[in-house]
Amino acid sequence: MLKRLPRVCFAGLFALSHCGDAGPTEAPPRGGPAPFGPEATLTVLRDDNPAANIVEVSLEAAPGRWTLSPGRTVDALMYNGRVPGPLLEARVGDTVVVHFHNALTVPTTVHWHGLRVPASMDGGPHSQDPVPPGGRFTYRFVVNDAGTFWYHPHVNESRQMEAGLYGAIVVRGAHEPAADVETVMMLDDLTLDAQGNIAAPGDLVEQHGGREGPVAVVNGRSAPPMTIAPGQRQRWRIVNAGSARFYRLSLGGQTFWQVASDAGAWATPRALREVLLVPGDRVELLVDGPAAGASWGVENLAYDRGHGAGLRSPMALTTLVSEGPAMTPRSPPAGGPPTRWLPVEGAHVETVRFSERINRETEAVEFMVNGRQYPDVPPLHGQVGRTERWTLVNESEMEHPFHLHGFFFQVRSRNGVALADPAWEDTIQLRGHETVEIAFQPDPRPGHWMYHCHILEHVEHGMMGTFIVPETPSRDP
Ligand SMILES: [Cu+2]
Structure with missing residues (x-):
């Protein structure tokens, strides 16, 4: 049974604007530098599990009123009564358990954008049935990577996210950039x-x-x-x-x-x-x-x-x-650990084409992947441990930000020009009429993974596909 600890309410550097009315979600930050403004409405999900390497929290999506500025409020959908939803904080290697309750009048899911979770925990349309109104779902996963991530629904995103359902995730690791706050x-x-x-x-x-x-x-x-x-x-x-x-x-x-x-x-x-x-x-x-x-x-x-x-x-x-007392300026920051290019010799190659058109009969805009609208886009197939080398082609004038669920990829080239820095990404710019080459390698997390444009109206009008990673066949002794 979930333990309920006394609610922690703290002010000062980490100012809470409505500390008395938001339920038991606030907690001190976990291991990072002291936070500061503009966090007037930002709180931290309280870890209800005393174990050092388990972060166990409660998250509820429900209608509410969102205060944009003093005296200006709007009807909203909120996580734990807040926009943004409370910050989820963890350290690399932690097990995260999220007891989710859907108090909306519509189905929803929670997608953990950027976290390499099991497919069954990803919140995408192929990985879990939407949580019905009044329903509950327990998300459970290990966080493997340090960085800044976020959570949001993967159902009717242009309404649910627009109405306030989003929150940030911070995962801290061994190599954190030095800062005062x-x-x-x-x-x-x-x-x-x-x-x-x-x-x-x-x-x-x-x-x-x-x-x-x-x-x-x-x-x-x-x-x-x-x-x-x-x-x-x-x-x-x-x-x-x-x-x-x-x-x-x-x-x-x-x-x-x-x-x-x-x-x-x-x-x-x-x-x-x-x-x-x-x-x-x-x-x-x-x-x-x-x-x-x-x-x-x-x-x-x-x-x-x-x-x-x-x-x-x-x-x-x-x-x-x-303002305030002067501090000693710092020297230029140190970098993180070196990143190497993923070898692509012998990689499996795919081409992903993004395009759009107006349907003259329905007068609707259709956004397509490889000439089809989701869910009719033929799936792409990967294998655990096999490198994927995809060429993303934007056949339209408008930019389409590309997001891949579940895996980080490296951008190798843009319009044929090789990039110098092998940074790992999950969401990138795809300019009008641009060709971008990416590479990644699925680790042992089989399942159906989504890739899509992150303009919410575009994903809802078809600009999404699936990437299927099958179970690794067990080897005979
Ligand atoms: Cu788009």
Whole structure:
């Protein structure tokens, strides 16, 4: 039986805005640096299991009211009464047990985006039946990789995620970038109707481009305050939880370090002035505090992602203000362990073509993989231990962020130009008319794995396929 420990409520650096009313989900962070703003609404899932290497938590999806800013609330779907849902924290090697309860009026699942879980725990359409209203499901898996990940439904995503069902996952390992403090920032945008609620699905234009709303939120709040001390190094774990919004993130043109992407720390940090996150993407940045009194706009720069979709002028997300006692500035960050290219000699090759068209009879937009709409897309077949080498071809003008469930892959080339850095990813940009070559190797987790465009309207209109990894045949003695 699940143990109920006294609820922990703490303020100060980790400010909780509604500490008294959200149920027993809050707990101190587990082993990381002290968190800080903009976490006004961010809490941590409480570990109810005293064992050192087991994280056992309760998660409930239910309708609720989402506070975007003081006095501005919308009807929402929430995990444990919050948007974002509480942070799931673990260490590499931990067993995670999630007792999930569906208190929605519709079926749902939980997908653990980026975690290499067993297929039966992945929450995808082929791996589990949706949890019915009132139903329960226990997710159980071991976390193998350090990094920033996230969880969200894999049922009717453009409604359920848009309405607030998403939360972040932090897994810590042996090689963590050094910083004074760290935070998680979940980026999202909303379209509201005349009554001030989240708008119903839109017209053909929205179906085609995917929803991009004018109301920007960071951790569920409009322009949450953010501060940094002069010389302080902050680690920002950033998740793009938007339906279709690309974030070309800038800190007022200032330089910052990118130290990690989807699958954790990079061998070589990069000094950047902007970084792009496609839907579903994660990056980790190190930001060093400027002189006291300086303020930087945290903004999303204009970006054209094809067919008129994207942002035409910069969108303010929040402002970072430098204040407080100065700290000793740090030297350039060290990298993580070296990453090697996966050998691809003798690899099994596949081509995955993304395309789109307007059906003149139904006037619906059809998004396709290899000329078919899901679920009619012929499955691809892998084998445990056999390297896969896929050529992703975007036959359309619009960009389609590619996401593979269950496995990290390396991007080997873009339009025939080899990449220099063998970073492991699960969600990447696929530009209009671009050809991208990726490689990966299935480990022993057989099952049906999804791959799809992460623009939610596109996946719902067919841009998804399955990759089947069969059971490994047992060898005769
Ligand atoms: Cu797409």
